[in-house]
Amino acid sequence: MATGQLDGKVALVAGAGRGIGRACALALAEWGASVVCLDSDTERGEAVAAEVAEVGPGGVFARADVLDRASVRDAVGLAGSHFGALDIAVDIVGLGRFKSYLDFSDEDFDDQVDINLRQLFIVSQECLGEMVRAGRGGSFVAISSTAGLGAMPHMAFYAATKAAVMSLVRTLAVEMGPHGIRVNGVAPGSTRTPRTAFLDEEARLREFSARVPLGRRGLPEEQAAAVRFLASDQASYMTGQTLVVDGGSSVQAGRRLDEMGDVAVVPWRGD
Numbered sequence: 001m002a003t004g005q006l007d008g009k010v011a012l013v014a015g016a017g018r019g020i021g022r023a024c025a026l027a028l029a030e031w032g033a034s035v036v037c038l039d040s041d042t043e044r045g046e047a048v049a050a051e052v053a054e055v056g057p058g059g060v061f062a063r064a065d066v067l068d069r070a071s072v073r074d075a076v077g078l079a080g081s082h083f084g085a086l087d088i089a090v091d092i093v094g095l096g097r098f099k100s101y102l103d104f105s106d107e108d109f110d111d112q113v114d115i116n117l118r119q120l121f122i123v124s125q126e127c128l129g130e131m132v133r134a135g136r137g138g139s140f141v142a143i144s145s146t147a148g149l150g151a152m153p154h155m156a157f158y159a160a161t162k163a164a165v166m167s168l169v170r171t172l173a174v175e176m177g178p179h180g181i182r183v184n185g186v187a188p189g190s191t192r193t194p195r196t197a198f199l200d201e202e203a204r205l206r207e208f209s210a211r212v213p214l215g216r217r218g219l220p221e222e223q224a225a226a227v228r229f230l231a232s233d234q235a236s237y238m239t240g241q242t243l244v245v246d247g248g249s250s251v252q253a254g255r256r257l258d259e260m261g262d263v264a265v266v267p268w269r270g271d
């Protein structure tokens with residue numbers, strides 16, 4: 001295990017309180033980063049900051065709402081005042097509103113765009129602004145979703161906003177490149193987090209797993225491994241990219257293996 005890759009680095013994880021965010025905070029700490037654990041839920045955020053402090057050099061909780069710029073700015077400030085700098089920022093906050101397109105209201109639309117896009121605008125602008133001011137480079141990782149790669153019935157604006165996250169990653173990479181700041185993304189497929197635990201019900205899981213070449217849902221730690229790779233110098237020549245971590249589900253556009261039958265009986269040329 002490549003521990004120590006992030007020795008001396010300071011990271012901020014927005015949405016660190018549980019699921020993929022918690023796994024990211026712990027993964028960064030394992031490789032030696034001090035971590036500001038930003039979350040709107042005090043109980044969750046404090047618990048994760050304590051776990052982070054156990055596995056790495058330091059963890060501190062910052063209570064902030066990612067839609068409230070002042071509180072995000074304070075959290076970014078905490079990275080400086082507590083640990084002296086900000087080198088890495090990861091934004092995992094995001095939610096999907098599930099409704100048919102014709103039932104989607106103006107309020108649903110605003111909520112969906114706010115929690116997936118406006119908050120990323122605020123978090124990235126505050127973190128990248130701080131990195132540019134400090135002038136020592138950095139790395140930013142945004143979380144999108146495989147939903148942004150294709151159709152997502154009844155989650156139209158979840159898919160559209162996640163596609164926008166991937167687009168933003170590309171543009172920010174170009175604007176931040178001259179400052180030595182890399183901007184990348186991770187697009188998870190279905191991942192076992194507390195929020196999506198309802199998908200683990202057996203029948204659903206069987207049906208779902210058949211659509212994933214690796215045959216199962218992902219783990220938060222598997223998303224965090226990709227995030228940590230992108231955040232570290234192991235990805236020093238990567239920017240503007242989104243890594244898809246989905247057990248292969250997004251490449252399976254054609255038939256599934258279990259639908260193909262016995263290859264031996266398929267005729268070929270003169271057979």
Ligand SMILES: NC(=O)c1ccc[n+]([C@@H]2O[C@H](COP(=O)([O-])OP(=O)(O)OC[C@H]3O[C@@H](n4cnc5c(N)ncnc54)[C@H](O)[C@@H]3O)[C@@H](O)[C@H]2O)c1
Binds near residue numbers: 016041092
């Ligand atoms: N779990 C999946 O199957 C899956 C699949 C694809 C993409 N994703 C994406 O991964 C990300 C994380 O998913 P998850 O399932 O781990 O999420 P989660 O809901 O389990 O965790 C989100 C964390 O963010 C915090 N949070 C929510 N709103 C906040 C706010 N306004 N301010 C500050 N903190 C806030 C929550 O308290 C929580 O700790 C999301 O962007 C999601 O769209 C998840």
